[in-house]
Amino acid sequence: MTQLQVGRIGRAHGIRGEVTITPFTDDPDRRFAVGSRLQTDSAARPVLVVAGARRSGPVQVVGFEGIVDRNTAETLRGIHLLVDAEALPETEDEDEFYDHQLVGLAVHHHSTGEVLGEVVDVMHPPAAPVLVINRPDGTEELVPFVSAIVPVVDLAAGTVTVDPPDGMFA
Template sequence: MQLVVGRIGRPHGLRGDVTVDVRTDDPERRFAPGAVLSTDPASAGPLVVASRRWHSGILLVRFEGVDDRNGAEELRGTTLVIDSADVPPSDDPDEFYDHQLIGLTVVTPGGERAGEVTDVLHHGQDLLVIRRGGREVYVPFVKALVPEIDLEKGTLLVDGPAGLLDPDQIA
């Protein structure tokens, strides 16, 4: 399985730097000089990081062989990916990678199937996107609401207030 670690944005400057929309919790490692990243579309890569730096909170990356603004512009919109097998397991039993959560069956304390995790959003507070009845429900990914995750069984327990998993109810 491939994991998205970033998406190439607009060129920055004239020497081939590009902005990267970071989608990994470890950008220093994923975008270290010498790191090799696969791409989607595959025809754009693989790409080797030549250098990286932060500028006003935005990651700027230069890839080997991309030496000017035109080359950087050709990469715009390219998704940067790694193989999930290259991600070491976490030592923390309460820490999960997005790819481990996506696809889990959501259950209630009573054992009722309540949907499936389809995405994890990182907006200051991590949010689980749960597909339920053809609609999406957003649940904060906090221990108080998600007290139990069983990767072997493929389930995630959501124990929240009444209406939390009801997309038609406003709390």
């Protein structure tokens, strides 16, 4: 079963057992909703249940059941929060994809069909997602994940088709 990281626990926040979370999800409000059960990469705490969540400025703050003081909260620092990929809802738009669906896809040139590499990661800078492509020569190419450059994603075929501007993949 494939597990996906949806967040990483940061420092304790306040004295009541809350922690900061670095979210790796596009919908932290739903992912960290009260009652959500999150698996972890910690043998000491394999499952954490969200008892409360809020924003404090730009920071996601979460409290977990059974974590009631700052000292206990601090022991959670660095734990990765995980969900089963199969538990994720289907995307509502046929042109939306989860990162894990894109990683591993072969990248082909729109005009020539040439294999340009393989998607190895998806980055999320402020403007638009970026596909990290491992090229056959071992170098990486960063490709903005916008329809003008990536017109076709075919999950069934395991391919991404790119129409790169001049200079990209040169």
